Amino acid sequence: MFFAKVRVSVAAASCLLLGFGIQDLHAQAPATANSPEWAKIVEAAKKEGEVVVWSQAGNSRREFAKDSFEKAYPNIKVNLFQAATSVERDSRYVQEFKASLAKVDVMIGGSLGAVANIKPIGGLKPIKPMLREDILDVKNWADNKLLWGDKENQYMLISDGLAYPAVTVNRTVKAAELQNWEQLLDPKYDGKIVMRDPRGSGSGYAATLFLYYSPELGPEFVDRFFKNGRIVFSSDERQNVEWIDSGRMLIGVYARWQEVEKLQEVGGRLTGIPFLKAKGKAIASVSSTDGIAFLPKDPVPHPNAAQVYVNWFYSKEGQQALVNTIKTSTYHKQVDLKQVSEMVRQRAGVEYRNMNDEFFSAPQVTKDMRDAVTKAIGKK
Amino acid sequence: MNHAITETARMPFWPGITWKTFAQWLFAICITIVILAPVAVVLINGFDVAPPYQGFQFGFGNWNEAWENPQIGAALWNTVSIVLIRAFLGFVIAIPLAWLVARTDMPFSKGLEFGFWIAFFMPNLAFVQGWSFLLEGYRGVLNQLIQTIPYFENFSVDIYSYWGIIWVHLMAQNISSVFILLVLGFRNMDSSLEEAARTSGASKFRTLRNIVLPLSRPMIAMIAVLGIIRGVQSYEIEAILGGPAAIDVYSTILVRMLQTEPPLIAEGSALSALVLLALVPLIILQRLYVGRRQYVTVGSKMRVGLIELGRWRWLAFAIVLFIVLLQTLVPFLSVLAGSFMKRWGFFHIPNPWTLDRWKAVLGHERFLDALWNTLVLGVTSGLAAGIICFFVAHILVRTNFRARKVLEFVSWLPWAIPGVLLSMGLVTVVLEIPPLRFMYGSMFILVVAMVLFRFPLGVQLLQSGLMQVNKELEEASTICGGSHMITQRRINIPILMPMLTAVGLMTFVTAINEVSGVVLLASTDLRTLSLLSLDYLIGTQTEPESAAVITTVMILICVGVALIARMFGISLGGTPAPTGENK
Numbered sequence: 001m002f003f004a005k006v007r008v009s010v011a012a013a014s015c016l017l018l019g020f021g022i023q024d025l026h027a028q029a030p031a032t033a034n035s036p037e038w039a040k041i042v043e044a045a046k047k048e049g050e051v052v053v054w055s056q057a058g059n060s061r062r063e064f065a066k067d068s069f070e071k072a073y074p075n076i077k078v079n080l081f082q083a084a085t086s087v088e089r090d091s092r093y094v095q096e097f098k099a100s101l102a103k104v105d106v107m108i109g110g111s112l113g114a115v116a117n118i119k120p121i122g123g124l125k126p127i128k129p130m131l132r133e134d135i136l137d138v139k140n141w142a143d144n145k146l147l148w149g150d151k152e153n154q155y156m157l158i159s160d161g162l163a164y165p166a167v168t169v170n171r172t173v174k175a176a177e178l179q180n181w182e183q184l185l186d187p188k189y190d191g192k193i194v195m196r197d198p199r200g201s202g203s204g205y206a207a208t209l210f211l212y213y214s215p216e217l218g219p220e221f222v223d224r225f226f227k228n229g230r231i232v233f234s235s236d237e238r239q240n241v242e243w244i245d246s247g248r249m250l251i252g253v254y255a256r257w258q259e260v261e262k263l264q265e266v267g268g269r270l271t272g273i274p275f276l277k278a279k280g281k282a283i284a285s286v287s288s289t290d291g292i293a294f295l296p297k298d299p300v301p302h303p304n305a306a307q308v309y310v311n312w313f314y315s316k317e318g319q320q321a322l323v324n325t326i327k328t329s330t331y332h333k334q335v336d337l338k339q340v341s342e343m344v345r346q347r348a349g350v351e352y353r354n355m356n357d358e359f360f361s362a363p364q365v366t367k368d369m370r371d372a373v374t375k376a377i378g379k380k
Numbered sequence: 381m382n383h384a385i386t387e388t389a390r391m392p393f394w395p396g397i398t399w400k401t402f403a404q405w406l407f408a409i410c411i412t413i414v415i416l417a418p419v420a421v422v423l424i425n426g427f428d429v430a431p432p433y434q435g436f437q438f439g440f441g442n443w444n445e446a447w448e449n450p451q452i453g454a455a456l457w458n459t460v461s462i463v464l465i466r467a468f469l470g471f472v473i474a475i476p477l478a479w480l481v482a483r484t485d486m487p488f489s490k491g492l493e494f495g496f497w498i499a500f501f502m503p504n505l506a507f508v509q510g511w512s513f514l515l516e517g518y519r520g521v522l523n524q525l526i527q528t529i530p531y532f533e534n535f536s537v538d539i540y541s542y543w544g545i546i547w548v549h550l551m552a553q554n555i556s557s558v559f560i561l562l563v564l565g566f567r568n569m570d571s572s573l574e575e576a577a578r579t580s581g582a583s584k585f586r587t588l589r590n591i592v593l594p595l596s597r598p599m600i601a602m603i604a605v606l607g608i609i610r611g612v613q614s615y616e617i618e619a620i621l622g623g624p625a626a627i628d629v630y631s632t633i634l635v636r637m638l639q640t641e642p643p644l645i646a647e648g649s650a651l652s653a654l655v656l657l658a659l660v661p662l663i664i665l666q667r668l669y670v671g672r673r674q675y676v677t678v679g680s681k682m683r684v685g686l687i688e689l690g691r692w693r694w695l696a697f698a699i700v701l702f703i704v705l706l707q708t709l710v711p712f713l714s715v716l717a718g719s720f721m722k723r724w725g726f727f728h729i730p731n732p733w734t735l736d737r738w739k740a741v742l743g744h745e746r747f748l749d750a751l752w753n754t755l756v757l758g759v760t761s762g763l764a765a766g767i768i769c770f771f772v773a774h775i776l777v778r779t780n781f782r783a784r785k786v787l788e789f790v791s792w793l794p795w796a797i798p799g800v801l802l803s804m805g806l807v808t809v810v811l812e813i814p815p816l817r818f819m820y821g822s823m824f825i826l827v828v829a830m831v832l833f834r835f836p837l838g839v840q841l842l843q844s845g846l847m848q849v850n851k852e853l854e855e856a857s858t859i860c861g862g863s864h865m866i867t868q869r870r871i872n873i874p875i876l877m878p879m880l881t882a883v884g885l886m887t888f889v890t891a892i893n894e895v896s897g898v899v900l901l902a903s904t905d906l907r908t909l910s911l912l913s914l915d916y917l918i919g920t921q922t923e924p925e926s927a928a929v930i931t932t933v934m935i936l937i938c939v940g941v942a943l944i945a946r947m948f949g950i951s952l953g954g955t956p957a958p959t960g961e962n963k
Contacts, residue, residue, distance in 0.1 A: 059916075059923060079905070087639050099811040101820055191626070200639045229626045238922045246519050248540075248624060266722070266729045363431060370640065378450025 032134045033311075044304035046075040051305035054089050055108045057082045060258070060325045061290065065108055068321035072312055076305050086110040086201045090117050093296065097123045104296050105306035108313075110201055111149040111156045111292045115361035119155065125295040126154035130307050135314045142331040149292060149356040158356055159314055160291025160328045163284055163346050164203060165272035168255040170244050181217055181276045184251065190230040194240045195253035197233040198226075199370045203254040203287075204233065206355045210285035212369040213360075214353065216278035219372055226376035238262075245270045257344050258327050272343050275350050286346060287355040290326050291319075404781050411772060412790050414828065415835070418805025419656075419793050425649035425805075442650035452651065455628040462542070462618070462629065463611035466549045467604060473550070474558035477700055479588055481559075482566035483574070485686045486696045493563060494946065495704035500556040500886075501938035502711055503893040503910075504616045506931055507552040509718060509924065510711035512621070513725055515539040540624040548617050551707055558603055561841065564879055565599035565848070566592065574687065584687060598847055602840045606795070609659055609836070613798035630655060631798055638800065648801065656796045663792045712935060719928035741929040746907060754909045754937070757823060758891040761830035762884035768831060769838030769883050770876070774868070776839070777846040778854070791839040794832040799897030803829060807901060821903025829901050830891045838883040845879040846872065881945060888941060892934050909934055 032038065045051075055065045066078040081104075083089035090113045096102035098121070107114070118124055128136070138144045149156035167184070169175055177183075184193060196204030212222045225231065232249065234240050237256040243249040245268045260272060275284040293313045300306055312318045319332040329340045337345070346352055359365060397405075429439035446452060477496075481489045514522040517538030526535045538544060569592065577587045593600070615631040622632060630651070637648035689696055718724045722734050741747060772791060776784050794802060806829060810816045819825045849872060857867040873880065893910055902911055909930055916927035 059926075085639060087643055091643055095807065095811055096820075099817060099820070101811065101817060194624075197636060197639075199636060232624050232626065234623045236922050238924075243624070248517065266726055374449065374451070 032132055033315075038132065041304050041307055042073075045073070045302070045308040048302040048305045049075065050077045050079055051302050051309045052079045052081070052103060052105045052300075053108060053309065054081045054083060054093070054104050054106070056086055056089065056110070056290075057084050060327075061108075064290070064321055064325040068318070068325060069309060069312055072317060072321075073308060076308065078309075086113050090114055094118060094121065094123065097121070097297065102296055103301050105300045105302050106293055106295060106309050106313075108293050109290060111158070111288065111294070111356050112205075112361040112366075113201055114294060115150055115156065115358055116363060116366065119150065123297050124155050125297050126152075127157060127293065127295050127310060128154045130295065130310055131157070131314060132311050135311055140316075140333055142333060147331060147354075147356075149288065149358065151358045156292050156294050156356075157314060158288045158292055159319055159332060160288050160322065160330050161286040161346065161352075161354075162289050162328045162344050163274070163286045163352065164207070164254040165257055165260075165274045165343050166253070166276045166284060168241065168244055168252040168257075168260055168270055168272045170247055170250045171269040171271070172247065173250050175271050175273055178251075178273060179277055181211070181221065181278045183276075184253075185221075185224050189251060190228075191232060192250040193230070193253060194232045194234055194243055194249040194251070195255075196235050196237070196240075198373050200235065202235070203237075203256065206285060206287045207254040208373060209355060209360050209365075209369055210353060212372060213365070214278065214283055216281055216283060221278075222369070222372050223376045226373050229377050241268070241270065257341055261327075261341060274343055274347065282350045284350050284352055285355050286352045290328055291322060291330060292356070401781075404775055404779065405783075407771060408775065408781065408783055408787050411768070412787065415790050415793055415832065417809045418802050418832075419797060421805035421808045422649045422797055422801055423653050423656075425646050425808075426653045428646045428649075442646045443654070445647050446651040446654060449633075451628055452630075452633060455630055455633045456655075458542075458622075458627055459612055459630040462545060462549075463608055463614075466546050466554050467607045467611060469546070469550055470554040470558045470607065471600070471604070473703070474555050474562060475593070476588075477555070477703065478559045478562035478566055479592060480689075480696050480700060482563045483569075483571075483592065483687055484689050484693070484696070486689060486693050486700070488697060488701075492697075492700050492704055494942070495701075495708055496556045496559045496563075497885075497942050498939055499704065499707035500553055500560055501889050501942060502552070502708070502935055503931055504552050505927070506711035506715045506935065507548050508617055508620050509724075509928070509931075510714035511544075511548050511551065512539050513714045513718075514710070515544070519725060538625075540621050542625065542627055544625075545617055545621045545627065548621060549611075549614070551710075552617065554607075555703070556707060558607065560882065561603050562596065562599065564841070564882060565596050565844065567878070569595055569848075571686075578687070584689075587687070598844045602844050605662055605665075606837055606840060608662060609792070609795045612655060612659065613795070615798065615800075634798060635800060638804075645804070652797050652801050656793075659792075659796045663789060663796075712932075715928045715931050715935070718925055719932050721925055724924045724928070737923075737925045737929050741926050744912075746912060750907045750909045750912045751933075753823070753906060754892055754934075757826050757830065757908060758888040758937075758941075760823070761827045761834075761891045762888035764827055765831045765834050765838050765887035766880045766884040769835065769842050770873075770880060772839050773842035773846055774872070776843050778851070788839075788843075792836050795836040799833055799894070802832065803897050803901050806832075821901070821906060823906065825901050826891075826898055826906070826908075829897055830887055830894070833890050833894065833897055834883065834887040837886065841879050841883060842876060845876045849875050885941065885945065889938050892938055909937075 198208030430437035913930040
């Protein structure tokens with residue numbers, strides 16, 4: 001009986017090794033886009049004919065993740081699923097992964113939830129071995145370095161950095177007079193400041209992590225800022241900027257600048273303030289909202305198409321498409337940024353904090369901030 | 381008689397049990413498992429104190445956290461007060477409307493009734509968009525118009541408020557759903573009692589108060605309990621209108637917990653379990669109240685006559701028409717207009733109208749797939765709900781099945797837990813039990829969910845309908861040699877056809893409009909129209925104009941189905957009310 005079990009185990013191990021062997025062969029990154037190995041992968045991807053991509057909601061995200069790729073690779077169709085939030089995307093994947101039912105090739109978007117929830121259960125595959133040499137060439141990236149969202153520098157290559165304008169204000173608020181975060185504590189703004197809920201994902205989460213963990217502001221500021229429900233939460237970015245414009249709200253924290261620009265095009269009279277000071281220092285945060293692709297654990301339904309997709313994603317062409325559709329700023333040096341508003345670009349003299357640092361994905365870090373917000377809201 | 385032999389025949393391997401009893405047990409057990417499994421998952425999750433996605437660890441920490449959260453007390457109070465106020469106002473408005481339509485000679489009553497069905501079919505979002513378009517404190521079109529009137533320069537009604545939430549609820553499905561259910565009950569009422577009251581000198585109002593309302597007690601009690609339970613988990617209106625006014629309710633807090641990074645599933649489950657426990661006494665109370673009395677209103681000598689309103693009939697017509705138009709035209713025209721706008725509500729920009737949204741949405745490759753999926757889901761769910769709810773109601777009312785009280789209690793549970801959590805429970809069950817994994821993301825699980833979402837209403841509606849049908853009709857059929865099935869087909873089903881149709885159509889409409897309940901269940905390939913609209917409405921980059929295109933299509937489908945049902949003589953305000961003896 002014992003030996004029978006051993007035989008089964010050996011057989012299983014052999015299968016696994018064989019499987020890994022196949023994957024290793026597959027995971028050999030071709031040297032460059034012109035190499036014959038790469039041509040073989042592209043050919044195999046065309047035969048697969050499809051790549052399953054999970055992204056987040058939004059038409060511009062669809063234009064980028066699906067339309068732009070299909071234009072570059074007409075023979076590979078993108079089967080795109082857009083979750084309402086990254087929380088929903090991650091929850092769905094974890095559930096399917098645990099039941100061995102996950103059928104996704106590539107995921108795109110915010111990384112904090114994925115680092116916190118998917119990586120610890122072994123649901124991710126390193127992306128680095130899948131990328132071509134020319135993609136990983138540091139000369140193509142800002143400051144001649146690759147920025148990673150995970151401490152192993154293997155899973156999440158960050159390609160974009162969006163510097164949210166700290167606040168967007170109604171025309172009745174004099175932008176020149178609003179210079180410090182502390183000024184937002186003025187009682188005249190009670191019930192007149194809108195942002196996304198910090199306890200969810202997205203800009204509200206990033207903003208409050210930044211406020212909570214900036215030494216110049218910290219828990220005490222967060223406590224006063226959210227006290228007694230003085231901040232209005234709404235997840236609809238477009239509605240938020242309309243409220244700021246109409247006067248229902250006077251200030252928006254980390255409002256989506258793309259929505260502000262669209263409203264300005266039809267007469268909206270609201271303006272952005274790119275950063276505010278705290279204790280005399282100009283500080284702001286920078287986040288990757290759409291420029292991270294990460295790979296689910298094997299087996300994936302279309303391994304070759306997935307590899308083609310992520311290499312396109314981080315290529316000059318992919319990054320140009322990202323900039324043109326989502327209007328976010330990329331670290332890729334060869335990309336033309338003229339479509340990116342100055343308002344969301346990093347500027348000199350401001351100290352930026354990277355919100356995709358793995359520190360921020362630690363469960364306790366998130367929990368402390370979230371509990372502080374909940375406690376503050378309940379305070380009279 | 382063969383059928384009698386069959387029904388009383390003993391099972392060969394279990395002589396103490398008849399085949400009929402066995403079939404009832406089997407059916408009841410299956411239904412109970414399907415309902416209890418996801419509910420049990422929610423309850424068990426409430427005791428899981430392990431970090432998210434890290435297995436199961438038993439503890440009471442989530443309950444403490446749910447209880448100690450300072451916002452939850454206020455949210456629960458808001459939930460209770462909003463639900464009670466809108467239930468009360470809904471009844472006060474809907475009872476006279478239903479009585480006018482069902483029991484009087486008011487002109488065009490069938491057409492007006494059909495109007496309420498259309499209002500019922502409209503997605504909630506259409507009402508929210510429509511009324512915020514008119515009464516948004518800063519930009520509301522109606523506010524601006526009224527401000528042009530002398531002495532009203534400072535007039536401003538803000539829909540983003542406590543009373544705004546109640547108003548939109550009333551206009552949305554509050555009045556229309558109560559109205560529809562009451563009309564169904566009023567129609568099945570023997571008019572001889574009213575005639576007797578009138579002959580004895582009672583006024584029309586006194587007849588309504590002393591005859592019609594007492595006879596409708598089971599129906600009213602059922603609607604009240606359904607309304608309260610359903611109201612507790614209402615989400616969309618509170619989420620959109622309550623946000624700017626900092627008004628939280630139970631469901632908004634719960635959804636926020638699920639959307640938190642990482643999701644607080646366990647804490648949300650504990651909160652839901654608390655609410656579920658609070659609702660149990662209500663269910664028992666309703667059962668005790670209805671269970672003690674006899675409410676037969678349809679007998680072999682039933683008469684259904686109409687009360688003459690005389691000169692008041694046109695005034696009554698005008699009032700009912702006004703309410704119907706408020707509930708239908710306002711949201712529909714707003715949504716339709718929005719679908720042709722470059723930017724929702726922005727009339728002041730040059731050339732505000734465009735066809736681009738329609739071209740983009742209808743040209744979308746997934747639109748036809750979603751349309752087909754939606755229709756398949758709607759029709760299948762509607763049929764399944766009608767059949768299953770009828771069988772359950774029949775067991776509850778017409779048999780001595782020993783576990784029927786348990787079955788009735790279980791039938792309420794799907795409404796005691798918000799749809800999104802019930803879906804999560806369903807998904808967990810399917811994923812955790814390997815033989816069931818084939819269902820994951822399939823049309824089948826969506827149908828199961830749709831039937832579950834409408835199950836309490838369907839069972840209660842058909843149960844109260846069956847209670848109103850005198851058993852003597854079935855007995856007469858049996859004496860004449862009709863088998864059990866023939867009796868159902870020729871007696872109960874024809875009498876209950878309006879209610880069966882109502883259950884089917886309500887489930888169909890749920891399948892068309894439901895968003896939060898299906899979002900976790902549908903696979904990434906299986907999208908419905910409501911999920912397609914979700915892409916435009918939820919998340920950070922919304923496009924209400926494109927969503928309005930899909931909402932318009934959804935409204936047209938629902939109205940189209942209602943019209944087809946009416947063409948085929950199914951009662952949606954179109955069935956001629958019987959005026960003579962019903963034999």
